Amino acid sequence: MKAVPHLDDLVGSVVPLSRDRVTSIGRDADLSFPGNNFLHRRLIDIYWRDDGWWIENVGAWIPVRYCAAAEALSSILDVGQAMRLSSRVTHLVFRAGGTEYEVVVRIPDHREHRRTESVGLSPGTSTLGPGSLTLEQLAMLVAFCEPLLLAPGVGIDRIRSMRAVEDRLGWSSAKLRRKLDNLCGKLATAGVAGLVSETGVPATNRRIALLEWALATRIISTDSVRLLDLSTVNGPLHPRRDGEDQ
Structure with missing residues (x-):
């Protein structure tokens, strides 16, 4: 067959x-x-x-x-x-x-339109997009979306909870919320819709809007899951420097 x-x-x-x-x-x-x-x-x-x-x-x-x-x-x-x-x-x-x-x-004989992946998976490599995403930001997106990436066809409702992502990455609740706030702010400034309400506060469904954007634009893909296997993701990726955006 x-x-x-x-x-x-x-x-x-x-x-x-x-x-x-x-x-x-x-x-x-x-x-x-x-x-x-x-x-x-x-x-x-x-x-x-x-x-x-x-x-x-x-x-x-x-x-x-x-x-x-x-x-x-x-x-x-x-x-x-x-x-x-x-x-x-x-x-x-x-x-x-x-x-x-x-x-x-x-359909083995159907010519598939191949697209170039936009994510570099080597430690320290940034991905170009609305601004540039750090390895930790990419890892966060992948952790939220891992159930979808591993089982193509499931709905966006299968994204992980905040608590489950904290456990998957080994991050504290404060760190995850800070990373999420910073990424949503960066992308909202770049024009990604649904991340900030009209009053300037985080939108109610901003996680869904963020992850739909990441999946639809192929910022992350099935190959991105290996980011979570990098030993550096479960510990400090880079020493913090004064004034550095966390």
Whole structure:
């Protein structure tokens, strides 16, 4: 199956795709998940059109999350919507009743548009963006987003809590809040929306706005998780100097 486009349910079922017919996913479909009456008989159709592969949500009430394998931020394919696939590997995640399903669409012969990563992962390397991000700032973003980076297709609601990030990085609560305040202020000054309210105080949902920006702009990616494995992240990265921005 590796040589042809196919669907993979990640637990042993593989269904080839054909340009001559529509392939479906659902309770009673080509790739079938029987036994769950909350799942549509046909939820997703995959077909070839206009020199490309398309996915379409043909259900009545179940949204489908999708994302390319190289991306962490998922999007929603609403009921009745269709989308042309632009990646060799696309994750589809949907929930019916209390059960969540994941299907991968693999298109080996589809030319993927490659993008240049913007993050340098070596210690001491800064990343260009709105200003420059330090290694600690990047590590903080990755720590918040690690659940999304490790499981493509999940929603932004899976980001870590402040307490969990403190534990992951070995930082105090005061240090994490200071780092978050400084980064949000720097990015807000550079024009990133949603980080500061109209009154100038931190926005209520600024963490979500910050992490959506980081994922959508590829400031961090799945490769960035190795930042958390650098021994320097769990201790002082640089000696503090008087007047240095912490």
